[in-house]
Amino acid sequence: MEDRLYIVDGAMGTELKNKGIDYNNILFANIENKEIVKSIHTSYIKAGAEIISTNTFTILSLLYENKEELFKKVLENVINLIKDIKAENPNIKIALDFGPLSASAKKKDMRNIYLKAFNIIDFKDVDYIYLETQYRLEETLIALEQFNKINKPIILSFTFNEEDLLYSGENIKEIISKVRNFNNIVALGSNCCRGPKSMFSIIEELEKYSPYKIICRPNLGTPKIIKGNLKYDYKKDDFIDDMKKIKGLGATIIGGCCGTNPDYIKLLKSNIIKNR
DSSP: OOSSEEBBBOOOOOHHHHOOOOOOTTTTTTHHHHHHHHHHHHHHHHHHHEEEEESTTTTHHHHHOOOOHHHHHHHHHHHHHHHHHOOOOOOOOEEEEEOOOOOOOOOHHHHHHHHHHHHOOOGOSSSSEEEEEEEOOOHHHHHHHHHSSSOEEEEEEEOOOOOSSSSSSSSSHHHHHHHOTTTEEEEEEEETOGGGGGGGHHHHHHHHHOOEEEEEEOOOOOOOETTEEEOOOOOOOHHHHHHHHHHHHHHOOOOOTTTOOHHHHHHHHTTTGGGG
């Protein structure tokens, strides 16, 4: 990656939910509602995102459930969709997105699943591998063992608790000491968490210890459940002010996570990217 500031996209899941797709069907929207998925990707591109994440956050769960053929079908639809997007927007970069496995997955399960995924996926049509919302370092290292074998840059993004630790207990310094053995990592940072303010100390620690570009994609704060739906009330002005501070602390790949939409990415583009 070039030594500059990048704007990436925002949430996919909450955007699909806002368009009437049930959370349980978000992954399958790549098959059943592909035009809606494409329209969301396109909206982020028009808003100014330069890197787009595929709608595959939970795809590895299909391998965990021994649904290999369904995994292949979803993946095929995703690849065809991003080919269309790249044809229309040739300068856009595509990050193949993987979220973590279920907390019930044991080490043996993880090894089998990531090995199987590596053997199935044809990575040639994507620009980055994006391991996001990582909360167990053991799983991240297993994923890296497989995906580091291909000649694709890897973006790592972790989610931290209120003590700036992974849920498996490691701090930022410990994370970096373990992942430095993998040579394809180009960026390391954090997504999700409890909103931009919760990221300040995390970005400071990354700036202090990390040799990589820093990615930051916070939620719009902690949502409230209103009539069965998650509602985010983080004001746009507060979001932009906090993201300006995050940029000042050292983050150079900036976007949003749960609750954000193309409006927030457009604000990042107009308020932050112009000063890169």
